[in-house]
Every structure is written in C-alpha cells, then in structure tokens.
Amino acid sequence: MTTAGPEGAADEWEESIVKALQPTERRDELVVPAERAEPDPRPDEAVVEVEAFSVNRGEIFKLEAGTAWLPGKDVAGRVVRAAADGSGPRAGARVVGHPPAAGWAERVAVRTDALAELPGSVPAETAAALPLAGLTALRLLRAAGAVAGLRLLLTGASGGVGHYFTELATAAGADVTAVSRRGERLGELGARVVPDVASADGPFDLVLESTGGANLPAALAKLAPRGTLIWFGQASRTPVTLDFFSFFDGPESGTIRHFHYADSDIPDGTDLATLVRLVASGRLHPEIGRVADWADTASVLADLRDRRIRGNAVLTLTSAAHTLPDAADRSSQNAADRATSDPADRATSDPADRATSAPADRATSDAADRAASDAGTARSPE
Numbered sequence: 001m002t003t004a005g006p007e008g009a010a011d012e013w014e015e016s017i018v019k020a021l022q023p024t025e026r027r028d029e030l031v032v033p034a035e036r037a038e039p040d041p042r043p044d045e046a047v048v049e050v051e052a053f054s055v056n057r058g059e060i061f062k063l064e065a066g067t068a069w070l071p072g073k074d075v076a077g078r079v080v081r082a083a084a085d086g087s088g089p090r091a092g093a094r095v096v097g098h099p100p101a102a103g104w105a106e107r108v109a110v111r112t113d114a115l116a117e118l119p120g121s122v123p124a125e126t127a128a129a130l131p132l133a134g135l136t137a138l139r140l141l142r143a144a145g146a147v148a149g150l151r152l153l154l155t156g157a158s159g160g161v162g163h164y165f166t167e168l169a170t171a172a173g174a175d176v177t178a179v180s181r182r183g184e185r186l187g188e189l190g191a192r193v194v195p196d197v198a199s200a201d202g203p204f205d206l207v208l209e210s211t212g213g214a215n216l217p218a219a220l221a222k223l224a225p226r227g228t229l230i231w232f233g234q235a236s237r238t239p240v241t242l243d244f245f246s247f248f249d250g251p252e253s254g255t256i257r258h259f260h261y262a263d264s265d266i267p268d269g270t271d272l273a274t275l276v277r278l279v280a281s282g283r284l285h286p287e288i289g290r291v292a293d294w295a296d297t298a299s300v301l302a303d304l305r306d307r308r309i310r311g312n313a314v315l316t317l318t319s320a321a322h323t324l325p326d327a328a329d330r331s332s333q334n335a336a337d338r339a340t341s342d343p344a345d346r347a348t349s350d351p352a353d354r355a356t357s358a359p360a361d362r363a364t365s366d367a368a369d370r371a372a373s374d375a376g377t378a379r380s381p382e
C-alpha cells in the first residue's frame with residue numbers, strides 16, 4: 001500500500017482500496033458492496049485484516065436512521081500493520097476488536113486498547129460474536145453486582161446479549177428467568193425460560209429489561225420491594241409509560257437504572273481478553289444462530305431485525321479474495337442462498353475509520369448517538 005520513493009523522486013503513495021459495505025438508507029437493502037480508501041491509522045491504532053464480523057440490532061437501527069456512519073463494531077481477524085506507537089499486538093497476531101465504526105470491510109483501523117489477542121483454539125468466526133454483545137453482558141453482570149442466590153428476570157433474552165448474560169449469571173449462582181420465544185439453548189445454560197413477561201413467576205430481586213413498550217411496566221410489576229430494574233434497551237422501539245402509583249403494588253422504593261455498556265472504567269480490550277479467556281477455557285459458549293458470507297449481509301440484517309436469528313449473526317470474508325459480488329450478481333446469489341439455507345441448519349455453533357470514515361462521518365458518532373444505536377432507543381425512526 002505504501003511505497004517509499006527514493007530521495008528526490010515524487011512521493012509514491014499508492015492509494016490502495018478496500019472492499020467494504022456501504023449504507024444505502026434503503027430498508028430493503030441496508031448495505032451494498034463498495035470500495036473505500038485504505039485505513040489510515042492513528043499512532044495508537046493497528047490495522048486489522050477482517051476475517052469475520054458480527055452484526056447487532058443497534059447497528060440496524062442506526063443504518064435505518066440514515067446517519068452518516070460506516071457500520072461495523074465487531075471484528076475478528078489478523079493484524080496486518082501494528083500500531084506505530086508500539087502498543088498492542090504485533091503484525092501477524094490473531095485478534096478480536098471493537099472499533100467504533102467501519103468494521104464491515106476487508107481492513108479496519110482499531111485502537112489497540114480495543115483489541116484482544118486470540119489463542120489458536122478460538123476461531124475468528126466465534127470471536128467475532130464477542131465484542132458488543134459479550135461486553136454488554138459482562139458489564140451488565142458487573143452492574144448487577146453479587147448475584148449469587150438472587151432471582152433475576154431477563155427480557156429480550158433470545159439474542160447474543162441474553163445468551164452471554166444467562167451463562168455468566170447462572171455460573172455466578174443467580175436464579176435466572178429468561179423471557180424468550182426461542183429459549184431452548186437458554187434452558188440448557190441454566191435459565192428458567194418463559195415465553196412472555198406475564199408468565200414469569202416473581203418477585204425478582206433484579207430485572208434486566210431491553211424490550212420497552214408494555215414489557216417494561218409488566219416486568220417492573222414483578223420486581224421485589226427495593227429491587228433494581230436495569231434498563232438496557234428498547235428492542236420494540238416503543239417508548240415506555242410508567243405510573244407512580246403502580247409501584248405500591250410491588251416494587252415499592254425500587255430503583256430504575258439506565259445502562260450503557262460504553263460507560264465502563266475498564267477498557268474494551270481488557271474485557272475482550274476476559275471474554276476470550278472464558279471461551280478458550282470452555283466457560284462461555286457464543287450462541288451463533290447464523291453464519292453467512294458477507295455478500296449476504298443485507299439479508300442477514302433483515303432476518304435479525306425481523307427476529308429470525310437466535311443469538312449472534314456472523315458474516316465471514318473468505319481469505320482467498322474477500323469476494324463481494326457486484327450488484328448484478330448479488331440478487332441472484334441471495335435468492336439461491338435463501339433457497340438452500342434452512343434456518344434449522346444454520347442454527348449452529350456451539351463453541352467449539354476511524355481511518356476509513358471521513359471526519360464528518362466521525363463527528364456524528366458522539367456519545368448520545370452511540371448510546372441510541374447500541375440500545376436501540378428512540379433516536380431511530382420507526
């Protein structure tokens with residue numbers, strides 16, 4: 001990509017390009033293949049060649065909102081250029097990373113404090129499912145505090161966050177009730193599974209709520225007096241209405257705590273290393289409900305939005321060519337893939353820019369915007 005010219009010769013900076021997925025603002029096809037400039041890392045950033053990435057509900061909300069933001073926060077692959085300041089992994093190291101944007105691409109620049117090295121036993125496909133959902137679950141558990149022996153209610157449990165949280169919290173001794181229509185795996189991980197909030201037997205010492213609408217007041221009604229409800233999302237995109245007087249019927253003196261995973265004193269890279277260690281030692285099992293080639297990203301996003309994927313969805317880049325079909329090829333290939341891939345077959349996987357975004361794009365990634373995106377709150381249009 002860079003060729004240093006001999007003294008006196010014109011600078012030979014050969015501007016290279018990467019293949020990437022670009023937002024369209026079209027709901028039927030949220031991203032399309034495109035090309036963009038090679039990442040231009042800051043001194044504290046390494047360039048990662050992406051082998052797999054995962055997609056999140058909050059990213060879908062952000063794409064639908066049409067913000068000038070290049071998607072991609074969860075990546076796994078190999079460092080192709082170490083950070084210039086000497087921090088972080090060496091070139092050639094296998095890593096998982098959590099950049100703020102632009103990870104749905106062949107290469108992305110990632111701050112070294114948002115990277116963790118991968119042992120050979122953890123495939124990129126598995127590691128890619130860790131960052132956003134895993135960090136959220138780990139930090140939710142920290143926010144919950146000492147949960148041994150406590151009764152917990154978790155809504156919206158069918159996704160990546162729910163599976164990670166359930167495995168971590170039951171291992172810590174909590175009695176977890178998970179609300180999910182697709183809860184087989186959550187049951188195996190130790191949760192009591194109920195199809196809706198109304199079916200959950202309270203009272204609960206702690207409620208973790210991420211669906212909003214009527215579910216939050218329904219879950220709050222099952223909270224014990226002086227209990228805590230941690231509010232970490234609004235998957236239904238329906239705002240919540242609360243009645244002061246309803247607290248007297250149960251959760252009297254209860255606390256409602258807003259939660260955003262990015263509000264952490266521990267760097268992402270450190271917590272990612274913890275998640276990697278738990279996976280490598282067989283104590284955390286990413287639930288990956290869909291693995292597909294990144295050419296299928298738009299249809300996978302639609303399936304995630306429409307609640308057809310359990311756990312995380314992971315997209316892979318083939319190292320041979322990182323081939324993304326052009327627009328003409330794409331529609332026929334997607335149709336063929338949909339015809340041949342049965343959801344049951346795909347429900348698998350038991351374990352085992354800044355540089356690339358323009359400064360104007362980056363400016364849109366302020367904290368409030370990120371919060372709305374991660375939690376799927378009202379900033380996204382319906």
Ligand SMILES: NC(=O)c1ccc[n+]([C@@H]2O[C@H](COP(=O)([O-])OP(=O)(O)OC[C@H]3O[C@@H](n4cnc5c(N)ncnc54)[C@H](OP(=O)(O)O)[C@@H]3O)[C@@H](O)[C@H]2O)c1
Pocket residue numbers: 056057058132133136155156157158159160161162179180181182210211215231232233234235236237259260261262304307311312373374375376
């Ligand atoms: N606060 C933070 O820092 C933060 C960070 C990451 C994620 N989040 C939020 O955490 C939640 C879980 O994340 P995830 O990645 O695991 O998400 P996910 O895979 O998309 O799972 C979403 C969950 O919400 C439920 N759901 C979806 N639409 C719903 C609706 N209209 N009404 C009721 N339930 C609905 C689904 O239940 P079904 O089984 O019934 O489909 C599923 O259990 C999301 O709301 C996400 O935005 C928050």
